[in-house]
Amino acid sequence: MQQLIAFIKKEIYHIARDRKTLLVLIGMPIVQIALFGFALSNEVKNTKLYVIDQNKDEMSVRFIEEVQASQYFDVVGYGEDVGDVDRILRSGVSQISLVVPPSFSSDLRHVNQANLQLITDAINPNVAATINAYITAISRDFRNTEMGDLKLPYTINVETRMMYNPQLKGEFAFVPGVIAMILMIICVLMTSVSIVKEKELGNMEMLLVSPTSPAIVIISKAIPYFVLSLLIISIILLMSTTILQVPIRGNIFLLYGVSSIFIITSLTLGLLISTLTNSQEIAMLISLMGMLLPTIMFGGFMFPIESMPKALQIMSNIIPAKWFYYAINDIMIKGLGWSSVYREVLILLGFTLLYMGISLKKYEIRLS
Amino acid sequence: MISIRNINKTYGKKGDITALSNINLEVERGELYGLIGPDGAGKTTLFRILTTLILPDSGSAQVMDYDVVVQYPQIRKIVGYMPGKFSLYQDLTVQENLSFFATIFNTTIRENYHLIEDIYVQLEPFKNRRAGALSGGMKQKLALCCALIHRPEVLFLDEPTTGVDVVSRKEFWEMLKRYKEAGITIFVSTPYMDEATLCDRIALIQEGKILDIAKPKDLIEDFQPGVFAVKTAEMNRAKNELQSLDENVEAYHFGEYMHVVTENNHLTPKAISDFLDKRGHQEVIIKRTTPTVEDVFMNLMKHASTTTT
Numbered sequence: 001m002q003q004l005i006a007f008i009k010k011e012i013y014h015i016a017r018d019r020k021t022l023l024v025l026i027g028m029p030i031v032q033i034a035l036f037g038f039a040l041s042n043e044v045k046n047t048k049l050y051v052i053d054q055n056k057d058e059m060s061v062r063f064i065e066e067v068q069a070s071q072y073f074d075v076v077g078y079g080e081d082v083g084d085v086d087r088i089l090r091s092g093v094s095q096i097s098l099v100v101p102p103s104f105s106s107d108l109r110h111v112n113q114a115n116l117q118l119i120t121d122a123i124n125p126n127v128a129a130t131i132n133a134y135i136t137a138i139s140r141d142f143r144n145t146e147m148g149d150l151k152l153p154y155t156i157n158v159e160t161r162m163m164y165n166p167q168l169k170g171e172f173a174f175v176p177g178v179i180a181m182i183l184m185i186i187c188v189l190m191t192s193v194s195i196v197k198e199k200e201l202g203n204m205e206m207l208l209v210s211p212t213s214p215a216i217v218i219i220s221k222a223i224p225y226f227v228l229s230l231l232i233i234s235i236i237l238l239m240s241t242t243i244l245q246v247p248i249r250g251n252i253f254l255l256y257g258v259s260s261i262f263i264i265t266s267l268t269l270g271l272l273i274s275t276l277t278n279s280q281e282i283a284m285l286i287s288l289m290g291m292l293l294p295t296i297m298f299g300g301f302m303f304p305i306e307s308m309p310k311a312l313q314i315m316s317n318i319i320p321a322k323w324f325y326y327a328i329n330d331i332m333i334k335g336l337g338w339s340s341v342y343r344e345v346l347i348l349l350g351f352t353l354l355y356m357g358i359s360l361k362k363y364e365i366r367l368s
Numbered sequence: 369m370i371s372i373r374n375i376n377k378t379y380g381k382k383g384d385i386t387a388l389s390n391i392n393l394e395v396e397r398g399e400l401y402g403l404i405g406p407d408g409a410g411k412t413t414l415f416r417i418l419t420t421l422i423l424p425d426s427g428s429a430q431v432m433d434y435d436v437v438v439q440y441p442q443i444r445k446i447v448g449y450m451p452g453k454f455s456l457y458q459d460l461t462v463q464e465n466l467s468f469f470a471t472i473f474n475t476t477i478r479e480n481y482h483l484i485e486d487i488y489v490q491l492e493p494f495k496n497r498r499a500g501a502l503s504g505g506m507k508q509k510l511a512l513c514c515a516l517i518h519r520p521e522v523l524f525l526d527e528p529t530t531g532v533d534v535v536s537r538k539e540f541w542e543m544l545k546r547y548k549e550a551g552i553t554i555f556v557s558t559p560y561m562d563e564a565t566l567c568d569r570i571a572l573i574q575e576g577k578i579l580d581i582a583k584p585k586d587l588i589e590d591f592q593p594g595v596f597a598v599k600t601a602e603m604n605r606a607k608n609e610l611q612s613l614d615e616n617v618e619a620y621h622f623g624e625y626m627h628v629v630t631e632n633n634h635l636t637p638k639a640i641s642d643f644l645d646k647r648g649h650q651e652v653i654i655k656r657t658t659p660t661v662e663d664v665f666m667n668l669m670k671h672a673s674t675t676t677t
Contacts, residue, residue, distance in 0.1 A: 002471055003471060003474070006467075006468050006471035006472060007472070009468075010457065010460065010464070013457075013459065013460055013464065014457070014459060018459070201455065202453045202454070202455035203456070205421060205449075205451050205453075205455050206449065206451065206455045206456070206469075207472070208420075208421055208444070209419045209420065209421065209444050209447060209449040210444060210469075210472050211441070211444060211445045211472070211473060211474065212472050365440070366421050366422055366423065367416060367421045
């Protein structure tokens with residue numbers, strides 16, 4: 001016990017005295033949350049729109065005002081000639097041109113139907129599709145308000161309800177993702193590097209020639225990082241609930257409980273990496289390339305797993321972060337309870353046991 | 369106390385790099401035993417085998433009657449080990465390092481303070497300084513403190529004086545003498561031949577082979593060849609010319625002089641001075657001198673290489 005306390009104290013000194021690393025560890029989640037929250041977003045807002053109004057009557061002006069009024073578009077210029085469109089797109093003045101044909105209002109009045117032309121820069125297909133959807137929605141609303149309740153035969157109206165995230169806020173998806181990613185970095189990277197560092201600097205040589213058991217060395221490494229990880233989760237949750245207004249709908253204790261299990265899984269993974277390598281660089285490389293990158297790609301929070309080829313979907317099952325992401329999403333955003341996350345928790349525990357087993361088997365009681 | 373029998377160790381994928389070949393030696397209880405040899409002779413490998421850090425390919429070794437392969441946990445409790453490379457925590461202070469190592473050996477600084485007192489008083493002014501910021505000599509003193517804090521039965525010191533200034537080296541060896549008197553067996557390695565005379569017994573090691581084991585005094589007394597200290601205005605030329613004088617003559621730099629060692633007893637100071645005069649050397653000084661451990665080592669090395677090739 002005395003030994004364990006001495007080791008933990010030593011570990012805390014290491015962490016606290018390496019100011020730069022500590023600053024990065026605490027600063028990284030804050031910067032990421034701020035970045036994702038305010039700068040990076042897959043919502044399309046304030047798209048520059050170039051309008052070619054060939055109709056030019058009171059109705060077409062009203063329609064363009066409607067488009068302008070939405071937060072999605074900024075009208076940056078007006079033209080009359082459809083031939084301008086190509087030049088405008090190339091010059092980068094706007095990514096999208098809206099052409100209102102001369103017969104717009106008369107068609108709408110007489111045939112109840114009018115055509116608009118939308119010319120978009122589709123280099124990014126997602127943006128183009130989103131813009132298209134916005135314009136379609138605006139024009140439908142416009143028709144409905146202009147024409148009132150028209151009794152049209154055979155219309156199907158799709159009423160979509162966005163469950164759990166009615167405003168389609170990107171934050172809802174990335175806050176759990178950022179938590180998973182940060183925990184992966186701190187727990188896997190930091191533990192593996194800090195154990196390998198002891199090997200590299202020769203400290204391990206001294207520790208081996210002593211009555212200490214390997215278990216104490218390892219547990220003492222894990223405890224401070226466990227506490228640090230919980231602290232960082234708290235920072236992320238605090239920031240996301242206050243600044244980004246992402247709710248925690250489920251039980252907060254369950255959230256911390258599941259997070260703790262994921263932290264332990266990641267710590268054992270870090271330990272496993274440290275037993276397999278002898279240099280800090282390689283440990284870092286394995287942690288980043290071998291662990292962090294798959295976590296981002298197959299964790300489910302950047303790219304939806306459902307749309308991946310079958311082989312990759314199966315592969316994504318071996319990424320612990322994916323299960324954690326599912327569980328934390330269920331708890332935080334959907335507000336579900338224990339019964340809906342126990343499967344994920346069991347899988348994470350399985351990973352932990354597997355990693356622990358391999359590392360104990362591989363743990364060197366001598367210098368290699 | 370320590371007994372080593374037919375230890376072999378090779379490195380490399382095919383085992384083609386021989387680190388130790390057929391090592392045999394015995395260290396008695398309470399001895400200050402020196403393992404003397406140049407860099408790359410296999411000293412560190414032997415230390416790591418004895419401290420249970422690596423396994424020998426063949427042969428056996430015991431420390432305090434415990435086998436280094438099977439009974440390694442017992443050995444790890446009773447030995448103090450100071451690796452050749454500074455291995456304490458650089459970002460921990462002197463005080464923190466010492467109390468950490470005391471705790472992991474289930475003891476306290478206070479319990480064994482009398483053992484380390486002499487060194488610790490020198491470290492005391494720097495006790496809140498981080499170990500990484502200490503001077504070379506201070507680092508070694510701290511490492512010795514940490515290796516001693518649990519009052520080990522055997523102390524393994526791997527090149528403790530490498531990279532340490534002359535004064536600190538001298539102090540260091542005086543401390544070792546005191547620990548020896550306190551009943552601790554000390555096994556120490558060094559590349560410095562002049563430190564050999566401070567040991568009770570020494571083993572000379574070169575390219576993984578033990579060349580000789582003896583008391584330093586006996587080693588010198590039993591040395592047959594004549595040794596002359598020679599100085600001239602042109603040392604390098606004189607050295608090369610003397611070397612070609614006779615196949616039994618060896619000449620090498622030794623401080624400001626060079627030592628001329630000859631197994632041909634007919635070679636007298638007169639003969640050397642005539643030889644040098646004939647080649648136009650100025651300011652020639654020649655005197656007979658008592659051999660040192662280095663002379664013995666050079667001689668043994670020469671014989672080892674002529675017998676193997």
